[in-house]
Amino acid sequence: MTKIVDCRGQLCPQPLISTKRALKENVNGEVIQVIIDNATSCQNVSHFLTDNALPFSIDEQSGIFTITINSLGIEFNPKKEAEEYCEVSFSGKSGSYLVVLTSNLMGSGNEDLGKILMKGLLNTLPNLEKLPQEIICYNSAVTLARKGTDTAQSLVKLNNLGVKITLCGTCVDFFGIKEDIEVGTISNMLYIAERLSSGIHVVKP
Amino acid sequence: MSDDFDLLTTVEYGGCSAKIPASVLENILLNLPKVTDPNVLVDIDTHDDAGVYRISNDLALILTTDFFPPICSNPFEFGEIAATNSLSDVYAMGGEPFLALNIAMFPSKGLPLDAYKQILEGAASVAQKANTIIIGGHTIDDYPPKFGLAVVGRVHPDKVITNAGLKHGDILILTKPLGTGVIVAGKRLGLMSDTAYNEALFWMRQLNSTAAQVMQIIGVTGATDITGFGLIGHAFKMAKASNVGIKLYSSKIPLLPEAYKLADEGCIPGAAFRNLEYIGNHLHVDPGVDYNTKMLMCDAQTSGGILMGVRPERVDEAIKLLHSNGLRYSVVIGEVFQGENILITR
Numbered sequence: 001m002t003k004i005v006d007c008r009g010q011l012c013p014q015p016l017i018s019t020k021r022a023l024k025e026n027v028n029g030e031v032i033q034v035i036i037d038n039a040t041s042c043q044n045v046s047h048f049l050t051d052n053a054l055p056f057s058i059d060e061q062s063g064i065f066t067i068t069i070n071s072l073g074i075e076f077n078p079k080k081e082a083e084e085y086c087e088v089s090f091s092g093k094s095g096s097y098l099v100v101l102t103s104n105l106m107g108s109g110n111e112d113l114g115k116i117l118m119k120g121l122l123n124t125l126p127n128l129e130k131l132p133q134e135i136i137c138y139n140s141a142v143t144l145a146r147k148g149t150d151t152a153q154s155l156v157k158l159n160n161l162g163v164k165i166t167l168c169g170t171c172v173d174f175f176g177i178k179e180d181i182e183v184g185t186i187s188n189m190l191y192i193a194e195r196l197s198s199g200i201h202v203v204k205p
Numbered sequence: 206m207s208d209d210f211d212l213l214t215t216v217e218y219g220g221c222s223a224k225i226p227a228s229v230l231e232n233i234l235l236n237l238p239k240v241t242d243p244n245v246l247v248d249i250d251t252h253d254d255a256g257v258y259r260i261s262n263d264l265a266l267i268l269t270t271d272f273f274p275p276i277c278s279n280p281f282e283f284g285e286i287a288a289t290n291s292l293s294d295v296y297a298m299g300g301e302p303f304l305a306l307n308i309a310m311f312p313s314k315g316l317p318l319d320a321y322k323q324i325l326e327g328a329a330s331v332a333q334k335a336n337t338i339i340i341g342g343h344t345i346d347d348y349p350p351k352f353g354l355a356v357v358g359r360v361h362p363d364k365v366i367t368n369a370g371l372k373h374g375d376i377l378i379l380t381k382p383l384g385t386g387v388i389v390a391g392k393r394l395g396l397m398s399d400t401a402y403n404e405a406l407f408w409m410r411q412l413n414s415t416a417a418q419v420m421q422i423i424g425v426t427g428a429t430d431i432t433g434f435g436l437i438g439h440a441f442k443m444a445k446a447s448n449v450g451i452k453l454y455s456s457k458i459p460l461l462p463e464a465y466k467l468a469d470e471g472c473i474p475g476a477a478f479r480n481l482e483y484i485g486n487h488l489h490v491d492p493g494v495d496y497n498t499k500m501l502m503c504d505a506q507t508s509g510g511i512l513m514g515v516r517p518e519r520v521d522e523a524i525k526l527l528h529s530n531g532l533r534y535s536v537v538i539g540e541v542f543q544g545e546n547i548l549i550t551r
Contacts, residue, residue, distance in 0.1 A: 020471030047478045
């Protein structure tokens, strides 16, 4: 689903007001397209998005600018965003990397050992000095978030510490555990691909 | 017939928001011939508010001009604000204005000429309050209207206050609340109350004469008035001219009523972004500084207050004097450190 914000004919800074309103109301993480007919407003909106670390692209056709904001899964909270943004660039204490789990096992080889190692990993992560910004689970890793498991308890703990838990929607459907999920936000491939390609440090244990 | 005429319908960017971006201007000024006359005490070299020329050992003249497109709906009020803003540069240099010329652009057809008359009347009323005589002017047939004054002021050559005198350890005081750019944009879009708008108009019409008098009593190290380049832009110019760094406390910044609410809604005029671009990587923002406040610190001000550097032991007295003379928003907003650049802290 794409939400269109048509700002044609609007006087500066109305396009920015409309964009900000759409971002605040965008609880479902839809893609937002802002249509603007003057270069100055377009520049201001893109400056604002850059400042708030929101990913976007601009397309221009005969003086009409279309700004596509891929805010999928990114909660718009200017204060929090600004803080995270600064912490990353100023001190690097937290939120500067993400963990990708691709299986319910850690490492390949013996399955029982793999399970024990994964359990140990998720138990240990909350104790790290530098917490990950986010943990993304796909393939069988989504089963780690199932109710009643030790691994889900560890993920809840991490989530409470501010680590975002993201689960691949296709994988959750594949394993038929949608009703059975204890923790995490269900997301899609576009979001996952975007996060992996965003240039942030990715850790794959 | 012009009673209902709304000047704001003639412009997209009003007031000091209409300034050429500082970065562009600096490049243009770069290649002008250097001034060598020893009687020129202040020239464009330090990008100060006005030029200063020594006539004798006890008299120097301050010369400045400023004009811009409409900032408000009412022509008389626009004349008042434009004149107040033009006179401000003289006060920022520690001087007293005494002569002025009108500089005007107004279309001879299409707009009620009575509106032009009201603009001039508004300016005349302010000039009278400032003990300044308007002795002439110049009008060009042009649309949209623009208005301001060329002003001559006087100051003792030893008492000139420049933007280049800040010292490590100085405390910075701002005398008027910020947010006029955001508020004028909000007014045009119908996003704000009349009460808050009138409060903004009130402050834009406040002469900086009181602040200038206080500066001469207290003895400041440097000062500038806050206009189109916003607080951070003018602070940056001061820091560069003085060879120091400036730290600004974002939580202490005085704001006009409803300015924060408007900024939070996204009502941030383009000039604020231009000012942010101008300062570029010379600006450091501490983690946790509120985004809206940062943008209000970039907001282009029309007829803004004075930013002055005061030695720590004179701060209390300065604030007391400013408050008791009606400048009730006056507050310490930062300090000067050895170094360079602008740092915004919580």
